[in-house]
Amino acid sequence: MSRPLTPTVPAQYADARAGRLPEPCEVREGLWSIPVPMPGARLPYSLAYALTDDGGGVHVVDPGTASDDGWDRLVAGIARLGRSVDDVASVTCTHMHPDHLGQATRLADASGAVVAVHRAEVAGMEALRSGRRGIVGSIDPAWGVPDEHRADLEAAHQVSGTAPWIDVDRELEDGDRLDIPGRRVEVVWTPGHTGGHVCLRESEEKVLLTGDHVLPVINPGLGLGGQTASNPLADYLASLDRVAVWDEDEVCPGHGYQFVGVAQRCAELAAHQRQRLDEVERALAAGVRTAWDVAGRLTWTGGWERLAGFRRASAIAQTAMMMQHVRGAQV
Ligand SMILES: [Zn+2]
Numbered sequence: 001m002s003r004p005l006t007p008t009v010p011a012q013y014a015d016a017r018a019g020r021l022p023e024p025c026e027v028r029e030g031l032w033s034i035p036v037p038m039p040g041a042r043l044p045y046s047l048a049y050a051l052t053d054d055g056g057g058v059h060v061v062d063p064g065t066a067s068d069d070g071w072d073r074l075v076a077g078i079a080r081l082g083r084s085v086d087d088v089a090s091v092t093c094t095h096m097h098p099d100h101l102g103q104a105t106r107l108a109d110a111s112g113a114v115v116a117v118h119r120a121e122v123a124g125m126e127a128l129r130s131g132r133r134g135i136v137g138s139i140d141p142a143w144g145v146p147d148e149h150r151a152d153l154e155a156a157h158q159v160s161g162t163a164p165w166i167d168v169d170r171e172l173e174d175g176d177r178l179d180i181p182g183r184r185v186e187v188v189w190t191p192g193h194t195g196g197h198v199c200l201r202e203s204e205e206k207v208l209l210t211g212d213h214v215l216p217v218i219n220p221g222l223g224l225g226g227q228t229a230s231n232p233l234a235d236y237l238a239s240l241d242r243v244a245v246w247d248e249d250e251v252c253p254g255h256g257y258q259f260v261g262v263a264q265r266c267a268e269l270a271a272h273q274r275q276r277l278d279e280v281e282r283a284l285a286a287g288v289r290t291a292w293d294v295a296g297r298l299t300w301t302g303g304w305e306r307l308a309g310f311r312r313a314s315a316i317a318q319t320a321m322m323m324q325h326v327r328g329a330q331v
Pocket residue numbers: 095097193212
């Protein structure tokens with residue numbers, strides 16, 4: 001049975017939207033949420049999480065965008081647990097985006113911590129770094145991009161090819177346990193947003209760290225970790241089903257605020273994707289053929305005409321992904 005999201009949007013979140021960063025807060029004893037600013041980004045901050053173990057160590061999940069201010073906030077947040085950067089024993093990243101792993105290398109260098117990322121995400125980062133793929137794939141001739149828009153999109157793909165890279169000490173697999181003495185934190189592979197995205201679940205404490213897989217306010221983009229063999233939308237819907245069963249858990253997302261009610265939120269996120277699939281289906285049924293033309297008929301936040309550069313490239317890639325999904329379902 002689903003219940004309403006709790007709490008209602010906290011005041012500190014409204015503050016953040018007005019440009020004031022919320023303070024770190026204690027989610028559970030020894031588990032803190034630390035807002036890290038995202039300079040120049042659409043979102044004001046990401047949420048890093050710091051957990052203590054029973055041997056004096058600290059384990060950080062998603063240390064956030066690299067900046068001096070972000071570093072100071074991370075260090076100050078760790079101090080709230082009564083520990084210091086020297087005590088950091090591991091850094092785990094839910095996925096490859098710079099607002100999650102940007103400070104991982106600095107933190108590992110400063111502390112000697114082990115860095116852990118899912119195996120598929122490491123493979124994705126390698127593919128992006130080698131330049132074999134852009135973050136939203138290469139521009140497919142079948143997308144039907146008009147000549148006058150080609151240069152803008154090609155440039156966006158070039159920029160998106162400069163993917164972040166970190167040296168990974170431990171490649172995670174689904175079902176693995178993080179090496180945190182005194183805690184049972186399990187890796188839940190949730191591909192969709194990227195191919196090697198993971199959530200982390202501490203079952204006894206009933207907390208679920210969701211990275212960008214489940215967010216309280218916004219709909220995450222899909223397939224943003226380079227091309228994968230499977231369809232990111234199909235992966236994402238399956239990954240929502242996977243975490244929706246933990247409805248008692250407190251969700252600790254990568255942006256926004258903590259809440260309870262993951263089943264309802266997963267249903268909303270899935271409904272959003274299905275609504276777009278319906279739009280794609282209608283466009284295809286009306287005889288629209290290319291991803292460019294289909295994308296122009298979909299509802300985009302802020303409007304299709306105003307999407308430019310990377311966001312437009314991403315929108316077309318997502319449209320192509322949905323078209324592939326619809327056509328696959330019709331076979
Ligand atoms: Zn992300």
